[in-house]
Amino acid sequence: MADRYLHFTGTPPGRFLTRRLGLPRPAPLRRFGPAATDLGGPVILRTAGRSALDGPLPLDEPLTPDGTAGTAGTQAEAPRPAAVVLDATGVAGVADLAGVHSALHPLMRSLAPGGRIVVVGARPSADDHHQAAAQQALEGFTRSLAKETGGGRTANLVRLTSPDPAAAASTLRFLLSPKSAYVSGQVLELTGTAPAAAADPARPLAGRTALVTGAARGIGAAVAEVLARDGARVICLDVPGAGADLERTADALDGTALPLDITTGDAADRIVAALPGGELDILVHNAGITRDRRLANMSADRWSQVLDVNLAAVLDTTDALLKRGAVRRGGSVVATASIAGIAGNTGQTNYAASKAGVIGLVRSLAPRAAAAHGVTVNAVAPGFIETRMTAAVPLFIREAGRRMNSLAQGGLPVDVAEATAYLADPASGAVNGQVLRVCGQSLLGA
Numbered sequence: 001m002a003d004r005y006l007h008f009t010g011t012p013p014g015r016f017l018t019r020r021l022g023l024p025r026p027a028p029l030r031r032f033g034p035a036a037t038d039l040g041g042p043v044i045l046r047t048a049g050r051s052a053l054d055g056p057l058p059l060d061e062p063l064t065p066d067g068t069a070g071t072a073g074t075q076a077e078a079p080r081p082a083a084v085v086l087d088a089t090g091v092a093g094v095a096d097l098a099g100v101h102s103a104l105h106p107l108m109r110s111l112a113p114g115g116r117i118v119v120v121g122a123r124p125s126a127d128d129h130h131q132a133a134a135q136q137a138l139e140g141f142t143r144s145l146a147k148e149t150g151g152g153r154t155a156n157l158v159r160l161t162s163p164d165p166a167a168a169a170s171t172l173r174f175l176l177s178p179k180s181a182y183v184s185g186q187v188l189e190l191t192g193t194a195p196a197a198a199a200d201p202a203r204p205l206a207g208r209t210a211l212v213t214g215a216a217r218g219i220g221a222a223v224a225e226v227l228a229r230d231g232a233r234v235i236c237l238d239v240p241g242a243g244a245d246l247e248r249t250a251d252a253l254d255g256t257a258l259p260l261d262i263t264t265g266d267a268a269d270r271i272v273a274a275l276p277g278g279e280l281d282i283l284v285h286n287a288g289i290t291r292d293r294r295l296a297n298m299s300a301d302r303w304s305q306v307l308d309v310n311l312a313a314v315l316d317t318t319d320a321l322l323k324r325g326a327v328r329r330g331g332s333v334v335a336t337a338s339i340a341g342i343a344g345n346t347g348q349t350n351y352a353a354s355k356a357g358v359i360g361l362v363r364s365l366a367p368r369a370a371a372a373h374g375v376t377v378n379a380v381a382p383g384f385i386e387t388r389m390t391a392a393v394p395l396f397i398r399e400a401g402r403r404m405n406s407l408a409q410g411g412l413p414v415d416v417a418e419a420t421a422y423l424a425d426p427a428s429g430a431v432n433g434q435v436l437r438v439c440g441q442s443l444l445g446a
Contacts, residue, residue, distance in 0.1 A: 003026075003386070003402060005399065005402070006026050006028070006409050009025050009026060010028065024403045024408035025150075025408065026152075026403075026407060026408035026409040027113060027114065027150070027151050027152035028152065029114065029152050029181040029182065029407065029409075030114045030178045030181060031178050031179075031181045031412070031414065032177060032178040032179045032418060033178070036178045037177075038082075039082035039083055039112075039114070039115070039116065039176065039177065039178065040082055041079045041080060041081060041082030041083075041112050042079060042081050042082060043059060043081065043082060043083040043084070043085060043176060044083070044084045044085070044107065045057065045085050045087070046084065046086050046087070046103035046104070047086070047087040047088075047099075047103070048086060048087065048090070048091055048096060048097075048099035048100045048102075048103050049088075049090045049091060049096045050090040051087045051089055051090050052090040052122060052163055053087065053089055053160070053163050053164075053165045054164055054165070055164075055165055055166075056165065057085060057087060057120060057165050057168060057172065058165055058168060058169040059172060059176070060173060060176075080111065080112040080115075081107065081111055081112060081115065082111075082112050082114075082115050082116065083111075083115055083116035083117070083118065084104065084115075084116070084117050085118045085120065085176070086100065086104060086117070086118070086119045087120050088100055088119055088120060088121045088138055089120060089122045089160060089163075090122075091121065091122075091131075091134045091135060091138065092128070092130065092131040092134055093130045093131070093133075093134050094130075094133070094134060096134055097134055097137055097141075100119075100138070100141065104117070104145075108149070111149070111153060113151040113152055113153065114152040114153060114181075115149075115151075115153045115154075116154055116156075116180070117142075117145060117146075117149065117154070117155035117156075118155075118156055118157075118158060118176065119138055119141070119142050119155070119156070119157045119158070120157075120158045120159075120160065120168065121135050121138045121157060121160070122135055122159060122160055122161075123135070123159050123160070123161045123189060124136050135159075139157055139187055142155050142156065142157040142185070142187070143155075143157075143185045143441070146184045146441050147185065147406045152181075152407065154175075154181075154183065154184035154185075154407075155184060156175050156180075156184065156185070156186045156187070156188070157186070157188070158171055158172070158175070158187075158188050158190065159187065159188065159190065160190055161192055162191075164192060166194060166195060167190045167191065167192060167193060167194070167195060168190060169195055169427060170195060170422065170425050170427035170428040170430075170431070171188055171190060171422075171430075171431060173427075174418075174419075174422040179418040179419075179421075179422065180418070180419075180422075182407065182412070182415035182439070183415075183419060183436065183437070183438055184406055184440060184441040185406060185437075185441030186436060186437055186441075188431065188434055188436065189434065190430040190431060191430045191431075191432055193370075193429045193430040193432070194430075195426075195427045195428070195429050195430055196330060196426040196427055197427070198425070198426065198427050200231070203230055203231030204230055204231065204426065204427060205227060205230040205232035205282070205424065206230075206231030206232075208231070208232045208233070208281035208282060208331075208426075209233045209235070209275065209276055209279070209280040209281050209282070210224075210227045210232040210234050210235065210280065210282035210283075210284065210424065211234075211237060211258075211275070211280050211282070212224045212227065212234060212235070212237065212284040213262055213284065213285055213286050213287035214237070214238055214286040214287030214336075215234075215236035215238055215246065215249055215250075215286065216236070216238035216242035216246040216249055217242070217249070217388065218387045218388060218389070219286060219382065219385060219387065220236075220284075220286040220287070221236075221249045221413070222412075222413035222414050222417040223284055223413075223416065223417040224236050224249060224250075224253055224255065225252075225417065226414065226418060226421045227282065227284075227417075227420070227421055227424065228253040228254070228255060230421050230425075232282060232424075233255065233256075233276070234250070234253050234255035234256070235250075235255060235258055235280070236249050236253070236255050236256065236257050236258065237259075237260055237262065237287070238259065238260075239260070239261050239262075240260070240261065243257075243259050246259060256274065258271070258274050262287050262309065262313040263308050263309055263313045267313070267316075267317060268316070268317055268320035268321060268324070271317070271321070271326075272321070272324060272326055278324075278326060279325075279326055279327070279328050280321075280326060280327060280328070280331070281327070281330070281331040281332070282331060282332055282334070282424045283318065283321060283327055283331070283333045283334070284333075284335075284336075284420060284424070285313075285314045285317070285318070285334070285335040285336060285358075286336045287309060287313070288336060288354075289305065289306055290306065290348070290351050290389070291303075291305055291306050291350060291351075292347045292348055292351070293347060294347050294349075295349045298349070298350065302350065303350045306350040306351055306354055307350060307354050307357075309354075310351065310354035310355065310357075311353075311354040311357040311358060311361075314335055314358060314361065315361060318333055318361075318365070318377075322372075322373055325373070327373065327375050329373065330374055330375075331373075331374075331375045331376075332375060332376045332377075332378070332423060332424045332426075332428075333365075333369070333376070333377045333378070334378055334380065334420050334423045334424055335358045335361065335377075335378075335379045335380075336358070336379065336380055336381075336382065336416070337356075337358040337359050337362075337380065337435060338351070338352075338355040338382060339381055339383045339437060339439050339442050339444055340352045340355055341353075341354070341355025341356035341357075341358065341359055341381065342356070342359070342381060342435075342437070342444075343442075343444040355381070358379055359379060359381070359435050361377075362378060362379045362433060362434075362435060363433055363435075365377050366432045366433030367432070367433060370432055376423070376429060376431065377432065377433065378423045378431060378432065378433065378434045378435070378436065379434070379435045379436070380416055380419045380420055380435075380436050380438055381435050381439070382415075382416045382438050383405060383411060383437065383439025383440060383442040383444075384401040384402055384404075384405070384410045384411065384439070384440075384442070385410060385411045385412065385413060385416060385438075386410045386411065386412055386413070387413060390410065404442060404443045404444065405439055405440035405441050405442045405443060406440055406441035406443075407441065408440075409440065410440075411438060411439065411440055415438050419438045423436065
């Protein structure tokens with residue numbers, strides 16, 4: 001459903017009224033597409049104090065001596081910066097935090113609308129409480145900065161666990177692109193795993209096979225489309241009752257439709273039988289249902305249906321495919337959680353339990369899957385996303401859902417899909433055990 005309020009605030013009367021009444025003023029977001037493959041402006045690199053890295057951060061843009069990407073003219077002629085990257089890995093005490101202020105303060109008013117701020121920090125130390133306090137301070141700083149920048153701008157924190165900056169390449173590429181338009185106020189902690197190099201950065205999933213559950217429509221269909229755009233061969237799975245939509249989605253992507261109830265006992269067998277050579281590289285658990293009621297009014301059937309589809313099937317299928325070696329080394333599992341699983345939601349005790357369970361699965365399984373199978377396990381946690389389901393929500397609740405985030409608007413299915421593709425990229429091997437919220441920095445939850 002169209003966001004008429006967003007459109008209205010872009011008109012002269014809308015700008016006047018929202019300014020006078022103090023109403024939310026969402027900015028249209030620049031999303032990835034043929035006309036928007038990058039942020040459209042220079043990237044500035046700053047350092048707070050002394051970097052703790054062994055080399056320069058892996059930014060795609062060439063940097064001039066003054067830290068500005070590109071060489072377009074003089075300082076007066078140069079366009080407004082589209083992004084700022086702050087290397088704060090060397091921040092080890094309260095005094096060092098002054099360098100964070102001095103590095104970013106002069107740039108805040110010049111950052112272009114829709115711009116990006118990425119703070120690169122280090123993991124808080126278990127042995128040095130001064131360093132831990134300073135590095136944890138960066139999280140509060142970044143989350144607060146994301147809430148005050150406005151204009152469709154975002155701010156995120158990347159924590160490195162190794163002095164080798166190479167692990168950050170795919171994450172910086174994602175956060176410094178239009179693909180991350182609805183990701184803000186987030187913290188990603190990377191392992192020291194050396195990233196794989198993509199043969200073709202424009203099609204990083206070429207030659208890889210992906211299975212997407214719940215792919216007939218909505219977020220699942222968008223995920224399948226983006227994975228196919230990035231080169232993957234996609235198998236689209238959904239319940240037989242969604243067969244017509246499933247066929248349309250698969251046909252449009254030159255993929256394969258697999259009508260299957262993921263909760264059946266032989267689901268893993270049938271999935272393996274449908275895979276080329278019985279193997280895949282990317283497993284996306286997107287299938288999910290809601291059966292909302294307050295707990296006092298919720299029947300046992302409504303409870304178990306949601307837990308069976310949203311959590312038990314994810315656990316069982318993942319376990320079976322990993323045990324069989326059906327997910328190749330260097331592959332990835334990406335599950336769809338929800339901010340409901342982080343913050344809770346009235347009338348959704350079953351749904352929130354299932355999505356919180358997905359988060360628990362990711363955090364526990366990720367290190368073991370990486371060690372035993374060479375597979376990463378991560379989750380995306382969508383906030384208010386404009387889908388057929390949210391379009392059916394009553395008007396005032398829908399409007400509240402749209403505005404209760406730092407970007408003051410709902411996200412689109414493609415926003416979740418872009419985050420999923422980033423996590424599925426073989427170059428993202430250093431991203432493991434993470435839960436990436438795609439919520440415009442929802443004001444609900446942490």
